[in-house]
Amino acid sequence: MNSAKVLVAGVGNRFRGDDGAGQAVISELRNWALPAAVELIELSGEGAALMEAWRGYETVILIDAVRSGAEVGTLHRLEAGSQCLPKNFVLFSSHAFGVASAIELARTLGELPAHVIVYGIEGQSFAPGQTLSAAVAAATSMVARRILGDLDVEPAATGRKRSPA
Amino acid sequence: MSANTTRTIKVGVLARVEGEGSLRLKIKDDRVLEAKLAIFEPPRFFEAFLRGRAYSEAPDITARICGICPVAYQMSACHAIEDAFGVQVVGPLRDLRRLLYCGEWIESHALHVYMLHAPDFLGYEDAIRMAQDHPEAVKRGLRLKKVGNAIMTLLGGREIHPINVRVGGFYKVPARRELGALIDDVKWALDAALETVRFAATLPFPDFERDYDFVALQHPSEYPLNEGQLGSSNGFGEGKSQISIGEYEQHFTEEHLAHSNALHSVINSRGAYFVGPMARYALNYDVLPPVAQQAASEAGLGRVCRNPFQSIVVRAVELVFACHEALRIMESYETPERPFIEVQPRASSGYGCTEAPRGILYHRYRFDDHGVILDAKIVPPTAQNQKTIERDLFELASRHLDLPKDELQWRCEQAIRNYDPCISCATHFLDLRLEKA
Numbered sequence: 001m002n003s004a005k006v007l008v009a010g011v012g013n014r015f016r017g018d019d020g021a022g023q024a025v026i027s028e029l030r031n032w033a034l035p036a037a038v039e040l041i042e043l044s045g046e047g048a049a050l051m052e053a054w055r056g057y058e059t060v061i062l063i064d065a066v067r068s069g070a071e072v073g074t075l076h077r078l079e080a081g082s083q084c085l086p087k088n089f090v091l092f093s094s095h096a097f098g099v100a101s102a103i104e105l106a107r108t109l110g111e112l113p114a115h116v117i118v119y120g121i122e123g124q125s126f127a128p129g130q131t132l133s134a135a136v137a138a139a140t141s142m143v144a145r146r147i148l149g150d151l152d153v154e155p156a157a158t159g160r161k162r163s164p165a
Numbered sequence: 166m167s168a169n170t171t172r173t174i175k176v177g178v179l180a181r182v183e184g185e186g187s188l189r190l191k192i193k194d195d196r197v198l199e200a201k202l203a204i205f206e207p208p209r210f211f212e213a214f215l216r217g218r219a220y221s222e223a224p225d226i227t228a229r230i231c232g233i234c235p236v237a238y239q240m241s242a243c244h245a246i247e248d249a250f251g252v253q254v255v256g257p258l259r260d261l262r263r264l265l266y267c268g269e270w271i272e273s274h275a276l277h278v279y280m281l282h283a284p285d286f287l288g289y290e291d292a293i294r295m296a297q298d299h300p301e302a303v304k305r306g307l308r309l310k311k312v313g314n315a316i317m318t319l320l321g322g323r324e325i326h327p328i329n330v331r332v333g334g335f336y337k338v339p340a341r342r343e344l345g346a347l348i349d350d351v352k353w354a355l356d357a358a359l360e361t362v363r364f365a366a367t368l369p370f371p372d373f374e375r376d377y378d379f380v381a382l383q384h385p386s387e388y389p390l391n392e393g394q395l396g397s398s399n400g401f402g403e404g405k406s407q408i409s410i411g412e413y414e415q416h417f418t419e420e421h422l423a424h425s426n427a428l429h430s431v432i433n434s435r436g437a438y439f440v441g442p443m444a445r446y447a448l449n450y451d452v453l454p455p456v457a458q459q460a461a462s463e464a465g466l467g468r469v470c471r472n473p474f475q476s477i478v479v480r481a482v483e484l485v486f487a488c489h490e491a492l493r494i495m496e497s498y499e500t501p502e503r504p505f506i507e508v509q510p511r512a513s514s515g516y517g518c519t520e521a522p523r524g525i526l527y528h529r530y531r532f533d534d535h536g537v538i539l540d541a542k543i544v545p546p547t548a549q550n551q552k553t554i555e556r557d558l559f560e561l562a563s564r565h566l567d568l569p570k571d572e573l574q575w576r577c578e579q580a581i582r583n584y585d586p587c588i589s590c591a592t593h594f595l596d597l598r599l600e601k602a
Contacts, residue, residue, distance in 0.1 A: 013232070015229055044232045044326075046232060048276060048280070048307050048310045048314075049314065051307065052307075052311055097276065097280045097281065097292065101291065101292070101293060104293045105292060105293045105296055105303070108293055108296045108297055108300075109296055109303065109304065128210070
C-alpha cells in the first residue's frame, strides 16, 4: 500500500515551452534528499494515466503550467482534494482528457486522493521549444521550495544531494 | 428562420478532441455556404528538423509529434527506414511490434470510446458528468486503457513516449514470463472489449450515411497494423485496387489551404477520402478474427459501415481485435535470440505506412550513404481526414438547418469527434465556430 506515501507529479511537455514547468520542478526536486515515502514522477498530463498514477496515494502534489490570464510566472496553489477547481483555472493541456478533467472525474468516481495540492505556474509561451520563459523558470525554483515545505523537508537541514545545474 | 439572411455560427473551443483548432459554418438563407475546419497552431517543423539527423534518431524524434499515438510514428519511421536499407523484420520481433501497436490501439480506442465519444450519444457534456450516471462504464473504459498502457510500458519502456523501439527491432525484448504476467489482464480486456461493443451498439445514432472513399492498409491474412498494401474502396484507376506504399505520393497529394495550418490531403482526381477504423473495417472485414466478426454482427454492423456516428461501434470491434491479437501474441511468444536486426545504411529512399489508431500514417525519408536524413515527409491521419470531416459537416448542416443553433452546433461538434481527430498530429488544437450572421 502507498497510503502513507506522497506522489509529486510534474505534468506537461518539456518540448512545449512553458508547458515544461512541471517537469522542471521535478528535475529541481531530484537534487534534494527527500524522505523515502516521497515519489517523484513526470507525466504528460493525459488524464487517465494521471488517475492511474495517484491510485492508492493519500497525498498527491501536482505541478502544471496554467493559463488563467494572470501575469506570467504567477504561482497558484490550490487544495483540490476538498474543492473543485475554479472554472477560469485552465491547466494547460493539448489533451482531450487532461489534468483538470482527471481530478474532477476521480472526484466523481470516489477515486481522488484525500489531499491534492495543485501548483499552477502561469505560462506565457506554449510553442514548440525547450526553453522556459524567465519568469516561469524563476517560479519553478520557488515551487520546488514550497513543495519541500509541504513535505516538511528543511532544505538547510537535509542539504542537497548535489548542486542543481 | 427568416429568408435572405446570412448566418455565421461560431463555437469557441471544441471539446473532447486532441489538440487545438476551429470550425466555421457559413449559412445563407437555407443553404450552407461553407464548412471549414481551421487549425490555428503553427505548422509543425518536424519534417524540417529531421534533416541532417541520423536515421537512428527518426523513430524517437517523430514519436514526439503525438502523445497519444507515439507508437504509430515509431512504427512508420522504422518501416520506412528498413525499406530504404533493405531490411525486413520478421518472426518474434515483428510480433512484438504488433503487440506494442495493439497496446496503443487499446489505449487510444478505450479513451475515445468511453471518455470522448460516448458522452455525445448519452447527452452528457463530458465524461465527468457521464460518470455520475454510468460509473461502471467509465471505470471499464479506464481499466481497458490501463491494460493498453501496461502493454506499452512493458514493450516501450515507459507509458508515454516509448523509448525502447529502434530501427531493426527493440533495444531490449521482454522475457516470456514478463509477457505472461499480463495475460490475465488482457483476457479481462478481451471480455471488456466485447462488453464495449454491446455498450456501443445500444447508443442512439443519427441517420447519416455517405458514400466514402475508404483508404486503409490491406493484408492478405491479418487485420493490418504494420504491414500491407494500400487499398481504396474506389480503387486507384487502371483497374488497380491496391498500390504499394512507395506509390503513395503518385496517388495522394497534400494541398495547402489558406484557412488551415494543416495540409489537406486528396486522392488524385477524386478528392476527399476516409482513413481510420471504418476504412480498415470496410477493407479488411474478412481477416478480422471470428470473435470480432461475431461481435460486429451481433451489434448489427454489416461488412461495411458508412455512418460515421457508428464509428464508435467499429472502434469497439477493433478493441476486440486488438485484445485478441495481443493475447495470441503473448501466448505464443518465444524470446528472440537478439532484440534487433543490424541495418547497414546506404544512399536510398524508403517508404513506410502503418495504421495509427486514427488511420494511415505515411513516412518517407531520403538518406545519404551514411544514413543521414536528407529530407522527410510525414502525412498524419487527421490531415488526411480533414476534407472528409468538412464534407460531413457541410452535409449534416445542410440537412439540419431547421435545428436550433445550439443543437446544430452540438451535432456538428459530434460529427468532428466521430473521427477522433488528433489535431496534435495534424498540427494542434481545435475550436469550433459555427457562424450564423
